[in-house]
Amino acid sequence: MSAPPLKIRNLRSRGVRLPMRRPLATSSGTIAAVPLVLVDLETEEGIAGCSYLFCFQDGIVPLVRSALADLLTLVKGAEVAPVTLFRNAVARYRLIDPNSVIGLAISGLDTACWDALAKAANLPLARYLGATTKPVRAYNSCGLGMISPAAAADEVLALLGEGFCAAKVRLGRAERKDDLAVVRSVRKAMPTDTILMSDYNQALTVAEAIARGHTLDSEGLYWIEEPIRHDDYSGNARVAAALETPVQIGENFVFPHAMAAALNAHACDYVMPDLQRIGGVTGWLRAAALADAAGVEMSSHLFPEVSAHLLAATPTAHWLEYVDWANPVLAEPLVVKDSMAIIPDRPGHGMAWDERSVGKYAID
Numbered sequence: 001m002s003a004p005p006l007k008i009r010n011l012r013s014r015g016v017r018l019p020m021r022r023p024l025a026t027s028s029g030t031i032a033a034v035p036l037v038l039v040d041l042e043t044e045e046g047i048a049g050c051s052y053l054f055c056f057q058d059g060i061v062p063l064v065r066s067a068l069a070d071l072l073t074l075v076k077g078a079e080v081a082p083v084t085l086f087r088n089a090v091a092r093y094r095l096i097d098p099n100s101v102i103g104l105a106i107s108g109l110d111t112a113c114w115d116a117l118a119k120a121a122n123l124p125l126a127r128y129l130g131a132t133t134k135p136v137r138a139y140n141s142c143g144l145g146m147i148s149p150a151a152a153a154d155e156v157l158a159l160l161g162e163g164f165c166a167a168k169v170r171l172g173r174a175e176r177k178d179d180l181a182v183v184r185s186v187r188k189a190m191p192t193d194t195i196l197m198s199d200y201n202q203a204l205t206v207a208e209a210i211a212r213g214h215t216l217d218s219e220g221l222y223w224i225e226e227p228i229r230h231d232d233y234s235g236n237a238r239v240a241a242a243l244e245t246p247v248q249i250g251e252n253f254v255f256p257h258a259m260a261a262a263l264n265a266h267a268c269d270y271v272m273p274d275l276q277r278i279g280g281v282t283g284w285l286r287a288a289a290l291a292d293a294a295g296v297e298m299s300s301h302l303f304p305e306v307s308a309h310l311l312a313a314t315p316t317a318h319w320l321e322y323v324d325w326a327n328p329v330l331a332e333p334l335v336v337k338d339s340m341a342i343i344p345d346r347p348g349h350g351m352a353w354d355e356r357s358v359g360k361y362a363i364d
Contacts, residue, residue, distance in 0.1 A: 006080035006116060010042040011072040011109060015061040016361040018328045022155075025145035027172025027203035031056070034325040035363070037064045038353060041112035043080060049116030050351055052326055053108045053276050054302060060101065061363060067105035075109065082113040086282045090255075099254050103277065110280025111306060115348040124309065125349045129285070131313035135340035138304070138320040139166035139197060146170055149185035156186045156196075165339040166195035166222070166319070172203030176212050183219050197248075197319075199225035206235040213243040223248040223270060231258075233265035240268055248272055251301035255279045256286040263294045270318060274301035281310065288314040305334050306349045308341045329357045 016036050023032040035058045041049040055061050074092055075085055089106045096102060118128035126133050140159040144152055144167060152169065159167040169186055171179045187196055198221050204212065209227035216224065223246045228235050230252035240247040246269035253259040253273050262268060273287045288310070291298040297318035300307035304322045311317040320341050327333040331352040335342040344350035 004045075006047055006120060007044040008041065008075050008078050008080060009044045010040075011068055011075065011112075012040040012042065013065045013068045013108075014038045014040075014358060015055075015065065015363045016329055016358060017058060017363045018325060018361055020325065022143040023145070024143065024170070025147070026170045026199070026201045027146070028201045030145070035061050036326060036329070037061055037068070037108070038329065038358065039068065039108040039112050041080075041109070041116055043116060045120075047116050047120050049080075049112035049114070049119065049348065050353070051108045051111035051115065051280070051306070052303075052351075053104050054325070055104075058363065063101045064104055064108075067101045068108060071105050071109055080113050080116055082110045082117070082280070082282050085113060086110055086279060103254055103279070107276045107278070107280035107283065110282050111275065111349075114281040115351075119348040122347050124343060124345055124347065125281075125306070126309040126312040126343055129281075129309070129313040131309075133309075133343040133345060134312060135337075135342050136308050136311045136317065136320050138164065138308075138322040138336050138339055138341040139168060139195065140164040141168045141321045141323050143167075144169040144186065146173065147182075149181045152182050153185045153189035156189055160190065160194060163336050163338060164322070165193070166197065168197040168199055168225075168321075170201065171198050171212075172200045176208075176215060179212060180215055180219070183216060183221065187220055195222045196220065197222045197225065200227045202226050202229050204228050206232075206238055209239045210242045213239060213245060217244040221245050225249070225272075226251070233262050233267040236262070236267035237265050240266065246270055248299070250274070250299075251277070253278055253287070256283055256290060259287050260290055263290060263296065268296075270297050270299060272299040272301045272318075272321070275303040275306055275310070281306070284310045285313070288316070291316045304341060305330070305351050308334065308343050309349055312343060326351075328361060329354055 225248040248270040250271040292315040299319040
């Protein structure tokens with residue numbers, strides 16, 4: 001006999017602002033602290049699910065919380081059936097445009113639903129999705145912002161020393177030569193058997209991206225991420241076709257149809273969807289099917305605690321982007337050893353809040 005369905009009783013949210021060990025300066029701005037919305041799904045059966053959403057700026061926190069409160073009016077009393085809830089939520093907000101904070105709220109609800117279902121089955125999320133909990137390959141993305149070549153050389157050694165064989169450097173300085181100087185300094189400091197990714201955070205024009213890419217093609221970069229505006233798929237295709245170094249995009253795909261459009265345009269060599277923009281677990285699984293059909297390697301963007309489970313179930317799984325930004329409010333942070341993220345064997349995705357820390361870092 002199958003277990004009775006779970007029914008949604010409540011959807012709570014709380015805002016926190018978390019300190020960063022290393023403030024991160026990029027071509028699009030500096031992140032000095034991390035504003036998150038913590039999402040808690042409560043069911044009539046007493047099984048809970050959770051997720052968190054990254055808001056980038058403190059002022060976005062109340063907007064996301066308001067969107068979650070409105071979403072509760074749609075799902076309260078409904079069965080915890082994330083595929084159906086995703087479809088109904090997108091339909092409800094279609095005339096408003098289910099992007100921005102509405103899309104984030106849908107993803108937060110979806111991820112919490114999958115967590116609750118996996119807990120009800122007493123399985124880690126990866127196993128609930130039909131995969132194993134084999135560790136997944138990870139790179140350290142907790143630093144290497146827009147700092148000097150010498151500082152970057154020191155910092156990459158610290159990042160690798162935290163148990164990684166790969167790290168990512170942020171580029172997009174005013175002068176091409178300055179990006180080149182940082183890459184050479186970092187690459188020279190790294191052991192020869194380690195890997196360096198790079199990220200422009202959409203800083204360049206198409207012509208400048210091609211010019212800088214040609215300059216960097218011989219520097220041993222594993223990929224060049226988001227060299228130009230993320231939604232200019234034809235421009236990204238021109239850049240990808242011109243460079244030897246693979247081009248990576250995807251953190252700004254809003255729901256899987258955006259990824260389908262990018263793949264159809266041959267806009268990149270690799271994809272890296274973001275859990276809260278792609279549509280939570282439901283959106284991720286659909287995106288993974290698209291990547292598999294296209295034969296394109298798929299990495300993750302942020303949210304390593306959940307993304308590790310999802311990569312385990314992704315046919316073309318590539319790299320987990322590791323950040324420790326949520327660690328201050330996690331009872332048991334994700335563990336990385338020898339550049340492999342260890343998927344916890346706890347039911348669900350394995351996250352639980354450290355309530356004392358949540359109180360310490362709470363914001364209205």
